[in-house]
Amino acid sequence: MRIAYAGLRRREEFKALAEKLGFTPLLLPAQSTERVPVPEYQDRLRELSQGVNLFLATTGVGVRDLLEGGRALGLDLKAPLAQAHRLARGAKAARVLREEGLPPHATGDGTSPSLIPLLPPGPGRAALQLYGKPLPLLEAALAQRGYAVLPLMPYRHLPNPEGIRALEAAIREGAVEAVAFVAAIQVEFLFEGAKDPQALREALNARAKALAVGRVTADALREWGVKPFYVDETERLGSMLQGFKRALFQEAV
Numbered sequence: 721m722r723i724a725y726a727g728l729r730r731r732e733e734f735k736a737l738a739e740k741l742g743f744t745p746l747l748l749p750a751q752s753t754e755r756v757p758v759p760e761y762q763d764r765l766r767e768l769s770q771g772v773n774l775f776l777a778t779t780g781v782g783v784r785d786l787l788e789g790g791r792a793l794g795l796d797l798k799a800p801l802a803q804a805h806r807l808a809r810g811a812k813a814a815r816v817l818r819e820e821g822l823p824p825h826a827t828g829d830g831t832s833p834s835l836i837p838l839l840p841p842g843p844g845r846a847a848l849q850l851y852g853k854p855l856p857l858l859e860a861a862l863a864q865r866g867y868a869v870l871p872l873m874p875y876r877h878l879p880n881p882e883g884i885r886a887l888e889a890a891i892r893e894g895a896v897e898a899v900a901f902v903a904a905i906q907v908e909f910l911f912e913g914a915k916d917p918q919a920l921r922e923a924l925n926a927r928a929k930a931l932a933v934g935r936v937t938a939d940a941l942r943e944w945g946v947k948p949f950y951v952d953e954t955e956r957l958g959s960m961l962q963g964f965k966r967a968l969f970q971e972a973v
Contacts, residue, residue, distance in 0.1 A: 721968075723898040723931075724890055726750045726906040728880075730957060734900070737958050741965055746896060748887040750906040750913075752878035755852075761874045762793060768870060769795045773844030775804040776835060776858065777824070780812035782851035785874055787820060798822065804847070807838050810936070812955070830935045832858050842866030852877035853905055879909040888914045891928045898949070899924065900960065902933040904940035911944045921945045933960050 722744045725734045728751040738745035769790065777783045790797035801822050808814035810830030817824050828834030832855050843866035848858060850873035862869050887910060890896045901907050914920045921944060924930050929949035932938035938951040950967045952960035 721898060722746060722896045723900060724748045724887060724896040724928075725900050725902075726883075726887060726910065727900070727902040728752075730902075734957055734961075737961050741961050743898075743961070746890065748890060749880050749883045750887060750909040751883075751903075752880045755875040756878060757875060758873050761789070761872070764870055764872050765790050765793060765795060765797065768847050768872065769797055769800055771800040771845075772804050772847040772870060773842075774840065774846040774862075774867065775801050775806045776809070776846065776848045776862075777806065777813040777817055778809040778832070778849055778855065778858075779851045780816035782849050782874075783813060783816045783820070785851070786849055786872060789874060805840055807835055809835055831939055836861045839865055844868075845870060847872055851875070853908075877905055879913050881913060884910055884913040885915075888916075888920055892916070892919055892923045894923075894927055896928055898929040898931060898964070900931040900933075901937050901941065902957070902960075904936050907937065907940040907944060907946075917944070929964075931960055931964055933957070 723738055724746045725731060726749060727734065728749045731747050735745045735747065787797055798820065806817060806822060806824045808817055808824040808827045809832060810828060814824050814827045826838045828838060835858060839861060846862045846867040847870045848855065850871055852875060859869050891899060911917050911920065924946045930941055930946050932941055932948045932951045934955040935953065938948045941948050950964045952963050
């Protein structure tokens with residue numbers, strides 16, 4: 721079975737794991753290799769060091785990058801974060817906060833909408849940790865509650881037009897039987913850059929099986945009208961591929 725990988729990171733690991741399980745991997749990343757720095761990020765870290773009322777952590781790796789970025793500027797960001805009401809979008813962000821001695825006051829289910837009921841009423845200043853793309857839903861919810869929002873995004877991820885064209889063609893033309901997505905942004909880049917999103921959606925529902933690492937990635941597929949064939953809740957490549965193979969066996973029985 722031919723399985724396309726839409727991810728950018730850990731491509732060689734995916735290839736080795738897929739081949740070990742008897743799959744034929746195709747590496748067709750929807751993301752660009754570039755991460756574009758956000759010029760105002762360091763200024764926003766300095767603002768954060770002055771204190772906020774609310775801190776929203778959306779990714780574990782982003783929390784670590786934020787604290788490391790502060791240290792590089794000679795800033796101790798733990799002190800102001802310790803004084804803030806802290807929310808984590810999901811388990812990974814919550815784990816990193818705990819490891820840094822900043823346990824969250826509440827944790828969502830891994831999706832941005834799950835944080836909205838957890839938001840305390842404003843007014844105040846809210847720091848929103850981002851990683852690669854804006855989250856307008858959360859920013860709007862914070863503004864509605866009277867918060868001034870301090871977005872903290874060190875990098876912007878870019879789509880890979882060549883990879884998107886190749887991946888769309890492979891799916892629509894039946895060149896692959898499955899597609900593995902490991903981040904919601906890959907789903908969004910693929911559908912936003914597709915020549916024919918409707919035909920792509922139909923192909924992913926009828927022929928190519930969509931695999932997702934984690935609930936957030938699976939929700940992104942559903943938002944575009946695609947029902948994931950297999951979702952790995954442990955958010956691990958090897959577990960996803962092994963689970964997919966088991967699901968194929970069960971389907972065939």
